[in-house]
Amino acid sequence: MSNPLQQYLDLYRNHEQAITAGAPAAMNTLRPAAMKALAGAVLPRKGSEDYEATDLAAVLAPDYGVNVLRRTFDADVAQVFRCDVPNLSTHLYFCINDMYHPTRTALLHDQGGVVVETFRQAWQRHRQLLVDHYGRLASLARPEVALNTLLAQDGLLVYVPDGVTAERPIQLVNILQAAAPLLAVRRLLIVMGRDAHAQMLVCDHSQLPAEAASLALSVVEVVAQENATFDFYDMEETTAANSRISTICVEQHAGSNVLVDGITLTNGFTRNNYHVEVNGEHASTQLLGMTIASGSQHVDTHTFIAHNAPRCHSNEMFKYVLNGSAVGAFAGRILVQPGCPRVEAYQGNRNLCASSTARMYTKPQLEIYTDDVKCSHGTTIGQLNQEALFYMRSRGIGEEQAKTMLMQAFVADVVDAVRLESLRDRLRHLVEKRFSGSLASCGNCVSPCKITD
Incomplete structure (x- = not known):
């Protein structure tokens, strides 16, 4: 197929009524613009700008199935998952492919002021949040975002109102499970009010036979209002049959403090996009990542941090450890806008190739259009x-x-930068197992999730 996107445009035209039925108007309103963007899009191929090592067209080309009729998963979710982080007490939610399920530890509606609910529920209870923020940060100029916006039928809203602190972390466990190739379209919107505080852990797992190679297509939008503090941990333990394209967009206002930490332990193909707009003075951003890859794993990271206000700070560090014939890629760009002095922005990419057949591509960038700043970037590749x-x-x-x-x-x-102590301890254990070869693929999704209350 010359244009892999055509199959998705045809799918939408043929099933528009089913896709839009029951979805909030905030989602349906953006679909025509998403369709127009896709109709004129040219997918980047390997070697193109910001895709030095990745052929996005090849990833989207397979004939994936899509659950447009919203058929439910006939299983007890508690018997499907085990995302074991001992001594971590969380408000726990599951997403089976792209359908969301609360658990006994999930938040009750508005408990303590914190809201976690599906978009369909939010349209009845917190409609203005979707109207104000859904699709505002994630640009339709990115084909993967436009495709997600066209096909997404629901999502999860996390809202922490002004002055509220979430007493326990919020945990979302995503599972990709299918007997035939499947496209799971996921959407997450997080709105942190002024002086609000919260932590969130997203765990990606999969149960896929080799003949059911599938794709998870996710978009996350995070709004951090004045003086909000938010930690977001995104951990992937999937299988070789799993492909993932993830886009995380963050908007920070004055005095906000946001940490985003992406961790890939096992996977098949992964492309992670991070886009951060720092729009207020004294805002602080930490963007961290760690990849451990072996065999034929492929992990590609693209980051962009725009400093649109003076006197703000960002620190970015991504580390890769590659073995076997694994491929890693990192392209990071920091932009300091005119009229934004006293910015401090640091970017680092450190890579370890533990075999002669591993390959790493790296491209750090700094664009500075003002004086009186402290900025640096650097990359290393070694053995x-x-x-x-x-x-x-x-x-x-x-x-x-x-x-x-x-x-x-x-x-x-990078592990020590995790601010959740129980998660940090668990991650140390998983990293040790991964390097010793005893964690070769996702083996966590076959028995109950065991989270200590």
Whole structure:
């Protein structure tokens, strides 16, 4: 197919009534613009701008099925998932493919002022939030965003009102499960009010046989009002048959503090897009990421942080550890607008290729259009330190254990930046298992999710 997007345009035309039925008007209103954007879009291919290592057209080309009729998953969700983070007490929600399910630990409506509900529920209870914010940050100029906007039938709203602190983290466990190739279209909107505080953990898992290679297409929009604090952890443990295209867009106002941390432990193909607009003075952004890839895994990250106000700060660090024939890519851009002095912006990309067949592509960028700023960017690609390996082996440490210890040390600062202590401890354990080879694929989704209350 010369244009992979044509199949999705045809799907929408043939099933428009089913796709729009029951969806909030805020979603349906944007579909014509999304359709127009897709009709004129040219998908980037490998080697094009910001897609040095990734062929997006090839990822979207397969004939995926789409659950336009919203058929429910005939299973007890508690028997499908196990996303085990010991001693982490959360308000827990599940998303099976692209349908949302609360659990016994989920928030009751407006409990403590915090709202977590589907878009369809929100249209009855918090309509103005969707009207004001849905689709405002995620640009339809990106084909993956336009496709998500065209086909999404529901989503999840997280709203923390002014002055409210969420007492427990909010956890969303996504599961991609199918017997045939499937496209799951997910949407998440997070609105943090003034002086609000919250933490959220999103865990991506999959149960897919090789013949059911599927794609999760997600868009997340985060609005952080004045002096809000929000931590967002996005952790992927999926299988080789899983493809994922994720776009996270953040808007920060004065004094807000946002941390976004993307962690890929196992996967098939992943493209992560991060877009941050810093629109107020004294706002602080931390954008972090860690990828551990082996075999034929492919992880591509693109970041953009725009400093649109003076006296704000951003710190960006992404680390990759690649083994086997894994492919990694990082393209990061920081923009400091005219008239925005006293900005501090730092970008780093550190990469470790633990095999001769692993490949890493990196492209850091800084664009500064004002004076009196502190900005830097840098990237490194290297291999394991042979002198350190020799020293450790001379002290009686086995070669594989020594390599594991060096790789753990390499990513330690990114792991330590996790502010949820129980998640940080769990992540250390998962990283150790991943480097030792005992966590080769997602094995967490076959028994009940065990979260300690």
